[in-house]
Amino acid sequence: MLRRNCLLLFLCFLFEQSSCAPFQSRPGQEWPHSQTGPSAAGRNGGSRGFQRVKRGWVWNQFFVLEEYMGSDPQYVGKLHTDLDKGQSAVKYTLSGEGAGTIFTIDQITGDIHALRSLDREEKPYYTLRAQAVNIETNRPLEPESEFVIKVQDINDNEPKFLEGPYTASVPEMSPVGTYVMKVTATDADDPTYGNSARVVYSILHGQPYFSVDPKTGVIRTALPNMDREVKELYQVLIQAKDMGGQLGGLAGTTTINITLSDVNDNPPRFSKSIFHLRVPESSAVGSAVGRIKAHDLDIGKNAEVEYNIVPGDGGAMFDITTNEHNQEGIIMLKKPLDYETKKAYTFKVEASNAHLDPRFHNFGPFKDTATVKINVLDVDEPPVFSKPSYAMDVYEDTPQGTIIGAVTAQDLDAGNSPVRYSNISDLDSFFDIDPVRGTISTNELLDRESIAQHNISVVATKVNNPVLTSRVAVTVHVLDINEFPPELAMPYETFVCESAKVGQVYFIQYVFLLHFFVYYAKTKVMVARMLLCGC
Ligand SMILES: *[C@@H]1O[C@H](CO)[C@@H](O)[C@H](O)[C@H]1NC(C)=O
Ligand SMILES: *[C@@H]1O[C@H](CO)[C@@H](O)[C@H](O)[C@H]1NC(C)=O
Ligand SMILES: *[C@@H]1O[C@H](CO)[C@@H](O)[C@H](O)[C@H]1NC(C)=O
Ligand SMILES: [Ca+2]
Ligand SMILES: [Ca+2]
Numbered sequence: 001m002l003r004r005n006c007l008l009l010f011l012c013f014l015f016e017q018s019s020c021a022p023f024q025s026r027p028g029q030e031w032p033h034s035q036t037g038p039s040a041a042g043r044n045g046g047s048r049g050f051q052r053v054k055r056g057w058v059w060n061q062f063f064v065l066e067e068y069m070g071s072d073p074q075y076v077g078k079l080h081t082d083l084d085k086g087q088s089a090v091k092y093t094l095s096g097e098g099a100g101t102i103f104t105i106d107q108i109t110g111d112i113h114a115l116r117s118l119d120r121e122e123k124p125y126y127t128l129r130a131q132a133v134n135i136e137t138n139r140p141l142e143p144e145s146e147f148v149i150k151v152q153d154i155n156d157n158e159p160k161f162l163e164g165p166y167t168a169s170v171p172e173m174s175p176v177g178t179y180v181m182k183v184t185a186t187d188a189d190d191p192t193y194g195n196s197a198r199v200v201y202s203i204l205h206g207q208p209y210f211s212v213d214p215k216t217g218v219i220r221t222a223l224p225n226m227d228r229e230v231k232e233l234y235q236v237l238i239q240a241k242d243m244g245g246q247l248g249g250l251a252g253t254t255t256i257n258i259t260l261s262d263v264n265d266n267p268p269r270f271s272k273s274i275f276h277l278r279v280p281e282s283s284a285v286g287s288a289v290g291r292i293k294a295h296d297l298d299i300g301k302n303a304e305v306e307y308n309i310v311p312g313d314g315g316a317m318f319d320i321t322t323n324e325h326n327q328e329g330i331i332m333l334k335k336p337l338d339y340e341t342k343k344a345y346t347f348k349v350e351a352s353n354a355h356l357d358p359r360f361h362n363f364g365p366f367k368d369t370a371t372v373k374i375n376v377l378d379v380d381e382p383p384v385f386s387k388p389s390y391a392m393d394v395y396e397d398t399p400q401g402t403i404i405g406a407v408t409a410q411d412l413d414a415g416n417s418p419v420r421y422s423n424i425s426d427l428d429s430f431f432d433i434d435p436v437r438g439t440i441s442t443n444e445l446l447d448r449e450s451i452a453q454h455n456i457s458v459v460a461t462k463v464n465n466p467v468l469t470s471r472v473a474v475t476v477h478v479l480d481i482n483e484f485p486p487e488l489a490m491p492y493e494t495f496v497c498e499s500a501k502v503g504q505v506y507f508i509q510y511v512f513l514l515h516f517f518v519y520y521a522k523t524k525v526m527v528a529r530m531l532l533c534g535c
Pocket of ligand 5: 095172228229262263266275297298299302
C-alpha cells in the first residue's frame with residue numbers, strides 16, 4: 001500500500017535538502033536528487049539567483065507501467081516549474097537514458113510520454129535529466145535536475161524451477177514426514193512490490209505419497225510403509241504459483257523422480273518346502289552335489305543369503321555354501337557316499353540374511369527353512385579285493401603247478417556280478433591265476449638266488465560289466481629251502497641209499513662234501529639228492 005502511494009509522489013528539486021525530508025528515507029537510486037542539487041548547483045555556478053526563493057519542479061507521476069500494450073504512448077508524468085506561469089515562456093527539455101527514443105517531452109506542457117512498452121525485468125529504471133529554459137533566451141531557469149523513471153512491475157513472469165527436473169532418493173519404509181529434498185522456484189518479477197513474485201508450492205501429482213511445504217518447497221514423505229518392492233519410482237509434479245497462490249497467479253511446474261532406496265525388509269524365502277536331489281554314490285568328496293535357492297526380494301547387501309544346515313545327520317555328510325553371484329546355496333559332499341550303506345539323507349537348511357535391519361525383527365523370524373532330500377544313486381562300481389594288497393611265500397624249487405595262495409574280489413553292487421581274475425603281469429610268467437577262483441600257482445621252478453621277490457598284480461573284472469576292473473598288488477617272497485649249515489650225521493643218514501654197499505662209503509663222503517659245497521656254493525639241493533639216489 002505504501003508503494004502504491006509512490007505513484008503520486010512529488011519530486012522536490014530544492015537547494016535545501018531538508019525540504020525533501022519526507023523522501024530522504026527512500027532508497028537513493030529512486031531518488032537521487034539529494035546528490036543532484038549540489039552538483040547541479042556546481043554546474044550552474046553563476047546562477048546565484050536561484051537561491052532567492054524556494055522553487056521546485058513538480059511533476060505528478062514518474063512511474064511507467066511495464067509491458068504497456070495501449071495504442072497511444074503511455075503518459076509518464078509532467079514537468080513543471082513554479083516559474084512557468086502558463087505564458088509559454090518556459091521550454092522543457094529532457095536528456096539521459098532513453099531521452100528522445102523511449103521518452104519524449106512536450107516542450108511546452110512538460111508532459112512526458114513513453115513511446116514503447118518497457119520490460120522491468122530487462123531494465124527497472126531510467127535516469128534522466130530535466131531542464132527548464134527561457135523559451136526566448138534559452139537560458140536555464142532552474143539548474144538541471146536528475147530524476148528517475150521507474151518501470152512499474154506487473155506480474156508478467158511465472159515462477160520457474162531453474163534447477164529442475166530433479167531426482168531424489170529416500171529409503172523405503174520411512175516414517176511420514178521424512179525429508180526428501182527442497183525445490184526452489186524463482187520469479188523474475190519484483191519481489192519488493194505486490195505479490196507478483198510471492199510463490200506458493202503445491203503438489204499436482206504424487207499424492208498421497210509425498211507432500212510439499214507451500215512456503216519452503218521442502219518435499220517430505222506423506223505415507224507410511226512405502227515399499228520399494230511394490231513401487232520403486234515416483235514421478236512427482238510440483239507447481240509453483242505466484243500471487244501467493246491466488247487465482248490469476250502465474251504458475252510453473254517441475255517433476256521430481258523420487259526413488260525409494262532399499263532397506264532390508266524382506267527375509268529370504270525358499271520357493272518350495274522340499275528340495276529333491278539325486279546324487280551318485282561315486283561323487284567326489286568336496287564336489288558340489290546340488291543347488292537350492294531362497295529368493296530375497298531386496299537388492300544388494302540386503303539380498304545376501306546365508307545358508308546353514310540344521311544340525312542332524314545331514315550335517316555330517318553335507319556342507320552348504322553361498323554362490324555370491326546368484327545367492328544360490330551349493331550343497332557339497334563332506335564324506336564319501338555309499339549306496340549299499342545308506343540310500344537317502346534328509347536334512348533341513350536355513351536361509352537367512354547377512355545384514356539385518358533391527359526395525360523388522362518384530363515381523364517374525366527373519367529366515368526360512370526347507371527340507372532337502374538326497375537320494376543316493378547306485379553306481380556300477382568295480383569289484384573290491386578283500387585286502388588292499390596280498391603277500392605270499394613260496395619255497396624255491398616248489399614244483400610247477402603248486403598253489404601258493406589266492407586273491408578274492410567281490411562285486412558290492414546290487415547286481416552282485418561274478419568276478420574273473422586275470423592279468424598277472426609278470427613278464428616271465430612264473431605264475432598262473434585261476435580266473436574263477438583267484439588261486440595263484442607256480443608256473444616254473446623258482447630260484448631265490450635270481451629273484452627273491454616277485455611283484456605281480458592281479459586284475460579283477462566284473463562279468464556283467466567288464467569295463468569295471470580293479471587291480472591289486474601281490475608280492476611273492478621266494479624262501480630259501482636250506483636254512484642250516486651241513487652236518488655230517490644228517491646228510492649221512494638222509495642220503496645213504498638202503499642198498500648201499502661197503503665201497504659206497506667213499507661215495508657218501510663225496511656226497512657230504514658235495515652237499516657241503518652246495519651249502520656254500522648255493523647249488524640246488526635237489527640236484528644233489530637226485531645225484532645221490534640215482535646211484
Ligand atoms: C524420470 O523418470 C522418467 C521415467 O523413468 C524418465 O523418463 C525421466 O528421464 C526421469 N527424469 C530424470 C530427471 O531422471
Ligand atoms: C594286463 O597287463 C598288461 C601288461 O602288464 C597291460 O598292458 C594291460 O593293460 C593289463 N590289462 C588289464 C585289463 O589291466
Ligand atoms: C619287487 O619290489 C621290491 C621292493 O620294491 C624290489 O626290491 C624287488 O627288486 C622287486 N622285484 C622285481 C622282480 O622287480
Ligand atoms: Ca510473476
Ligand atoms: Ca527392501
